[in-house]
Amino acid sequence: MSTRHNALNLRLSAFMAVLLCALCITTMPAVALADQPDTDIVCGTAESERQDAAADRPDISALHAIVVGKDGTVYYERAADEQVKIASITKVMTAIVALDNAPLDTTITVDHAAATVGQSSADLKEGDTMTLETALRALLIPSGNDAGMAIARSVGAIIDPSSDDPYGVFIDAMNKKAQELGMDSKFTNPHGLDFDGWEGDMHSSARDVATMFSYVMRNDDFRALTSSTDNVAHVTGADGTKREITMVERNKILGTNGNIGGKTGGTYEALQCFVGAFSRENGGEIYTVVLGCDGDEVRFADTLTLANWYYDHIVDYPAVTSNMTAADGQLLVARATDSDWTDKTIDVTAEDPTQTAQIFSLAGEVKQKLDLKTLSGDIKRGDDAGTLTLVQDGHTVATVKLVCAQDQAAPNPLEWCLVQLDRLFRLVTGQPQQAESSLVATAPSPLEINGTK
The missing domain is CATH 2.60.410.10 (D-Ala-D-Ala carboxypeptidase, C-terminal domain)
Structure with missing residues (x-):
């Protein structure tokens, strides 16, 4: 009797364990997978109303996204107005303010704060000098936080030579430009870090990022910078020694599938993000934004999904x-x-x-x-x-x-x-x-x- 009772208890315990596991699995947060929610908006109308066929709807996992034409036409959006962290996409506004206020041959100096900012780096050293053009390449290609800090302090001093806080002047200029462009974004630093002492009330949205990027793509100097495949930077050290820095391009799709430029971003809070520009013979130029992607590969896969979705629906009528x-x-x-x-x-x-x-x-x-x-x-x-x-x-x-x-x-x-x-x-x-x-x-x-x- 005792043996049968023990066996029954064992079977009951096993059953309860399986049941508990099943309950845990069903209540765990879902892994981000490609999706086609009815809240997605195509050409101004939600899919709950449009009910397009699945083949005519982008299948992406990004939490926030948008596709915008060069003329400002919005073709697709997903939670595009929610204000979130955008990480290093912030550097696009840094480039905008720099290009608006200084010529490309302006000398940029790397101070101690810039050289020690940490995280994503262009391997700049304290005392290094370079042209603004080189600094912008170091900002955009390897997403150098050090370059962002150096640009902010050097160009801030040009914007207001009388200020004893050129860094603060530059951040103010970033926010003034955002307001000028009709963005609801706020910037608190020139690189987009949101941790390790850089926490703050910084935020933007997919729509704001598209607005910012479509604006800067009208600048021929920026277009040349973001599309360049030259990843070697020439700098002069504090002792006058010249050296070359080979930089790693963060935009893994540059030059493929019509991609002519873009900017990556990623932190633990922002997740992985990307804004890209595409140009193809049929369909012209568009800008895509994906924010809140679960991984580097996902952000580029989602980006190409959106670009291909747009171009696949261009017809010769x-x-x-x-x-x-x-x-x-x-x-x-x-x-x-x-x-x-x-x-x-x-x-x-x-x-x-x-x-x-x-x-x-x-x-x-x-x-x-x-x-x-x-x-x-x-x-x-x-x-x-x-x-x-x-x-x-x-x-x-x-x-x-x-x-x-x-x-x-x-x-x-x-x-x-x-x-x-x-x-x-x-x-x-x-x-x-x-x-x-x-x-x-x-x-x-x-x-x-x-x-x-």
């Missing part, structure tokens, strides 16, 4: 689509009123029937706006007939010049008299005085267009 042909054999766009007659219209076609417009297929349906000229007199094939405007999401994506596709002579005197009699009859009987214009061309859904890039 035909300016004219029609199931009918005009008198000249071209696609019939419209029939325009010939005001000299009561019953005649003129076939209208596109001057360039092969015209296309690159559009983002998820930005909504394309609408047509027809603006025909008043036609009268002797009409010749090729005469200006007006325009057809294509509009998507409130933006004009193409303007098509229209031309007459046929000749039509004006009425001779006898015909003119007959036309007037006809008009009188139409007036009495309540009929139109002339044939009405009509739009024949159609606007297919962008998602139905083949040849997505």
